[in-house]
Each structure stands twice: as C-alpha cells, then as structure tokens.
Amino acid sequence: GENVEQHPSTLSVQEGDSAVIKCTYSDSASNYFPWYKQELGKRPQLIIDIRSNVGEKKDQRIAVTLNKTAKHFSLHITETQPEDSAVYFCAASITNTDKLIFGTGTRLQVFP
Amino acid sequence: GAVVSQHPSRVICKSGTSVKIECRSLDFQATTMFWYRQFPKQSLMLMATSNEGSKATYEQGVEKDKFLINHASLTLSTLTVTSAHPEDSSFYICSASGTGNTIYFGEGSWLTVV
Numbered sequence: 246g247e248n249v250e251q252h253p254s255t256l257s258v259q260e261g262d263s264a265v266i267k268c269t270y271s272d273s274a275s276n277y278f279p280w281y282k283q284e285l286g287k288r289p290q291l292i293i294d295i296r297s298n299v300g301e302k303k304d305q306r307i308a309v310t311l312n313k314t315a316k317h318f319s320l321h322i323t324e325t326q327p328e329d330s331a332v333y334f335c336a337a338s339i340t341n342t343d344k345l346i347f348g349t350g351t352r353l354q355v356f357p
Numbered sequence: 358g359a360v361v362s363q364h365p366s367r368v369i370c371k372s373g374t375s376v377k378i379e380c381r382s383l384d385f386q387a388t389t390m391f392w393y394r395q396f397p398k399q400s401l402m403l404m405a406t407s408n409e410g411s412k413a414t415y416e417q418g419v420e421k422d423k424f425l426i427n428h429a430s431l432t433l434s435t436l437t438v439t440s441a442h443p444e445d446s447s448f449y450i451c452s453a454s455g456t457g458n459t460i461y462f463g464e465g466s467w468l469t470v471v
C-alpha cells in the first residue's frame with residue numbers, strides 16, 4: 246500500500262522567511278496530493294492541492310511542487326507569518342475522492 | 358458548502374464499555390466515508406473505508422470486531438468502539454466526498470477511556 250514520508254518533523258523560522266516541507270510517496274498510482282493545516286484538536290484544513298498532471302501550483306504565499314518521476318512533492322510558504330504556525334500534513338491519494346494516506350506531519354513555528 | 362458533522366465532539370467512557378461516534382453528511386449524499394484515528398502529536402491514520410449498504414473495508418492492523426462500522430444510509434456512518442480500553446483514547450475523525458469532488462472532514466471526536 247501507499248506510504249508517505251514527510252520531513253522535517255519540526256521547523257522553526259523567523260517571520261518573513263520561507264518554509265519548505267517535503268514529502269515522498271511510494272505508490273506510483275497516486276495522483277492527488279493535498280496539503281492540510283491542522284490546529285490542535287480540530288479538523289484538517291485543506292490549504293492547497295495538486296494533481297499529477299501538474300508540476301506546480303501557487304496560491305498567494307503558498308505553492309506546491311510535484312515531481313512524479315521521483316515521487317516527491319513539496320510545500321513552500323513564503324513571507325511566513327506567526328499565524329502560519331500549526332501542524333502541516335501532506336497526503337496522497339489515487340483520486341481526489343479516495344482515501345487519504347497522510348504523512349507524519351510537520352510542526353511549523355513562526356517567530357515574530 | 359458541503360458539511361460533514363460528527364457527534365459527539367467529546368466523550369468519556371469506562372473501560373469495557375462501547376461508544377458510538379456518528380458521522381453525517383449534512384447536505385450531500387456520501388456513498389463512501391472514511392474513518393481516521395489520530396493519537397496526540399501524531400498523524401491521521403486511516404482505519405477503514407465505510408461503504409453504504411455493504412461491509413466496511415478495514416486497513417491492515419485495525420480490528421474489525423473492535424471497531425464496528427455501519428453505513429446504513431447515504432448520509433450517516435457510525436463507528437462503534439467496542440470493549441473500550443484506555444489505549445483506544447484518541448481523536449477520531451471522519452471524512453466524505455461532497456460536491457465538486459472535494460473531501461470534507463468532520464469536526465472530530467475526542468474519546469477518553471477511563
């Protein structure tokens with residue numbers, strides 16, 4: 246089955262700096278790769294997603310890149326703000342309506 | 358937008374008892390729902406796929422007789438934790454696919470077994 250690895254597990258940055266989180270997956274059949282932000286004790290919030298027919302997608306300060314050949318994808322957050330502090334999860338799925346296999350999570354701390 | 362609701366949000370039960378968690382799609386029909394478990398400071402782990410009108414599909418290592426899943430209607434899936442033990446204490450969260458082929462998560466349910 247699918248296995249998703251995520252690095253780093255913790256990331257501390259200064260406000261205004263960029264943050265990058267990387268994930269690798271094992272199942273070449275996966276075609277949908279969402280990123281979630283989760284506050285403690287709350288449901289995951291989708292922040293951006295990418296499908297396998299696209300190499301990069303950007304939404305304001307957030308971007309995701311996908312290298313399907315190497316089976317890895319990354320989340321890039323620019324101009325980080327303290328409110329970006331949270332736990333971020335990558336995930337992989339066959340389709341955008343299928344079960345999600347989550348990465349291990351990254352705790353991002355943005356210091357003012 | 359599509360909403361998925363879970364109930365209860367928090368529940369405390371005694372060891373050995375059973376507890377039921379409901380997951381409802383409020384404004385769309387969901388033939389498939391998914392149940393995840395999340396221990397503190399860990400990731401969301403897929404437990405099972407809930408299929409309306411048929412048996413759930415469990416992930417490897419998840420005991421189907423302990424975690425009973427019933428998906429009796431197109432808007433409701435239930436997860437029953439049977440013979441609960443303290444190690445079952447966790448955050449349980451469901452998801453379903455709604456309009457626009459988007460995955461929606463419930464609010465999650467905190468289970469504490471004492």
